[in-house]
Amino acid sequence: MEREVHVGISGEMRSPSRRRLLWQYLASMRLAVSLLVLLAIASVIGTVLRQQESYSSYAFRFGAFWFQVYRDLGVYNVYRTVWYMGIVGFLVFSTATCITRNTPRMLREILEFPVRQRESAIRAQEHFLELHSELPAPVLQDRLLFLLRNSGYRPRSESHDGRGHVAARKGKFNRVGYFLTHLAIITICGAALYNADVPVRWSEWMGTLVPETNFNMPLTSIPHSAWMPLHNPAYRGSVTLPEGDTADVVFESAGDGYLVQKLPFQIHLKSFHIKYYSTGMPRDFVSDVVLYGPKGQILKSGVVRVNHPMSYDGTEIYQSSFSDGGSLLRMRSFLLGLPAMAAGKLVGRVGQTLKAGSSGYSISLKNFKMTNVVPWSSVDGHAHPGSPVINLGPSFIYVVHTPQGEAGEFKTYMLPIHRDGQSFFVQGFRETRGAQYTYVAIPAGPHGGISLFVDYLAALQQTLSGGASPTPAVLTQVFQQVAQVDAPTMSPEKQALFIRDSMLAMTQMHDYPAPFILRLSSFHHRWAASLQVTKWPGTIVIYWGCVALVLGIFILFYLPQKKVWAELRADPEGGSRLLLGAGADRNRLEFAREFAGWREALESSSGSTSTSVTR
Amino acid sequence: MANSRVENWAPEQLPNTHRTMRDTIFQGAPWGAALTLSAGFIVFRYGAQFGEWQYLVLLCWYLALLVAGSLWRSLQLAVPAVVIPALAAVWMYSVGQTPENSWILHYFLQGLAGAMWMCGLLLLATATYILHVWLRSEPLGRWATRLTWAGTLMGFIGLGVRWRETYIGHPSWGHIPVSNLWEVFVLFCASTSLFYLYYEQRYRARALGAFVMPLVASAVGFLIWLTFAQHMDRIEPLIPALQSFWMKLHVPMMFVGYANFTVASLVGLAYLLATRSATRGGALARAMPAPEIMDDVMYRAIAFGFLFFTTATILGAVWAAKAWGGFWSWDPKETWALIVWLNYAGYLHARVVKGWRGTSMAWWSFMSIWVVTFCFLGVNLFLSGLHSYGKL
């Protein structure tokens, strides 16, 4: 059958030279199906394991031995490994072989469609019938032509040596679909490889380009071998820019390091802001940027938003993420357990590490967050119908290192929460990263702030270390002494409430890992935006490839090729004989029904029955 | 008879298997006219606010409905049966009625009610299909079809109304309802049933419902769980990454693919069980359509699904290129879409080019449901990535 001939090995078994066998194997269907399935299976790996995380996190997960095995297999970035690219490349190569092999034959098939067909070929069609009729051959032929025309064909006929030949077909361009789809695959894969930075990968492989693995190195001292050429045809890198800063490079991650790409312009981030929905969920992330040319001239300015990149001269700039860009924080520090100490003052930027006087303690300011609208339940575990969320205001995280080298992490919210007529400041702490925070609700004094609590704590400690036992009377007495200085107008009920809440906070602070508390008094917020910059000249080729792919698939599926051949001749015993053969390469069931209909019509119009074969 | 002339040949003698272009156009004419009027009305009324994209979308819908309605006439009734009640609900909202003060909205037309009606009707339909095959009762079969139709229509009405509801109270939240797991499950149930109905009618193969609909029923079960245990039917605003025109194209097209692949896979199961039963002279084989028919349904569904799946994946890649700066980030969802695609490309080659048929291809088609389900659902539940729409 025809469909066997054009793919299979069966068609060309005559001269099995080695080269030819290889050629046949490359273009064989078996290989194509195997490669498709193999590629599908190989692709699973990269979805099971998160790709391109830091090597240290993989090493932690798998242990030293498996970490190395997996690294050598390229499991951390499967889709960039030589073997994965190899499968894709092989598939592309096989498809290309397939096209070059099939196209000439298919072209011939499109262009040539002989009306006359050998009898054996007619008999070999998928559907075949032989019919003897009383009608003379020309009349029978007219009926057949009428029938075919009515079914939407445009039949042609010829006569030779007293025999009539009829041929018709539909969907002759079906094979164009094959050509389009397979060429599209090659085009898309080719363009994608180009976009995947083949020249750079190549030089990386050759060793002329070496990713830098030190992430804290200043730009100027990054060795030259980690810099990609300025006129790199394709890249995709990103840069994190604090508000007000300017950059002219982006970084592309490579293995466990990164490469530096110089940009043909400078990006200046004027400002960054987040828009919110009324629920507190972010609605949009917006960077206001200006592009400067090498001589300082403004090339373009505008906003970069999620889903709305900025394009300039073949490069696209995307909003990809954001973080703190070094906000300025003014803090007050309260020493725990030292009575009547005025609160100290500290100033620093997020990212900096401050020394706490000469105590040997150091404070690293980690992260500042502008708004914290959280569900009530996450603060105190109770439901608060009517106001399910609470605004805790800005927060910042700091890590305190003791002189002994121990560390604790703290999280401080700026705004108090209000519960049962008393206000509290929420302070979280934890001793190991990744653990849950323990939250302390520190009661606020009548003037706000936590100094009343801190003073009370100090006074208590002093009294108790003097040998007194913590009876309620002692607790109240000590508090009244403190309150006389700090909050003389406090009512007795308020006092009782405050004492109760202070006791609670003190038990919660049992494991507090630092001798002081920092509170945020004011801040100057500064964002940093991560912008991604890509240059992909292959894009337009990919678009056209995609169009060809879809169009080709449509043609293949919905414009099936159907062919009909007939031969008519006068029967020596009177009347005439019709041989009709036909086949379709898709939708065979439908075509079988069409053919059966023709048979019925021909039989009834010629008053005879036929013998027919369907393969 | 012997001397009858060609011209005397009555057209009714012609086989009716073939529908010529003329037939199609003729049957489609009133439909085309109705569509043209509606499109004209939309342009006349809202054209002032339209950009070129809106015109393009309108044109695509117009052409798609025109072709689909001409090829499948039941759609010519189904479209108004969805659009009119949905518009009625939109109108009711616009005159200040709400589910709290209008029982029609409350019990029938609000998005949630539509989805719940769909759930109930499709569950009932599933049971009826099974009984139909079990008892070999034709009337039950007809009821099963009607129930499926009713469920499908309610599902689409619910989605249509929900689209409007996303804007109510929060104009900035508005979005096409395909943005979270709940919404896409409504879409999945409704569209799988719709495509199933097409194949049922086209092949007169009602017994297939006993195989296809149980899967829809289990999706309905999941949807009910999402609704009552997870409260995922609540309308929430879109995260920034999803606020894109492309979502409107990408997601619904994906679901045309998923729906057809699902139908094909369960028809594959039907094929396997029926042919097994046939070798033992079992009753199932007699109740089911001929194996060639099931084979053909499988191929048709996969081919149609493949076309849409390809287009949808490409649109997704284009969206990614516009939104994230790369066509392909090897995000788990993308990769699984590629896996599904490669799988079916393999299937089509084996079938079309190598001419494989029968049991092996039925197995292939049936087993593919695992791949498709993982792509659709498993990725969201088990893997993390950029496609966060489906988070539980």
Ligand code: HEM
């Ligand atoms: C990435 C790889 C490939 C993809 C995605 C692909 C895709 C397709 C698709 C979608 C079809 C249409 C199937 C149908 O009509 O139902 C098709 C048909 C076909 N493919 Fe491939 N193909 C690939 C590689 C190959 C290779 C390597 C060969 C060489 C053996 C090949 C040979 C064919 C042939 C001969 C047809 C049938 C054309 C016809 O009968 O008109 N394909 N392919």
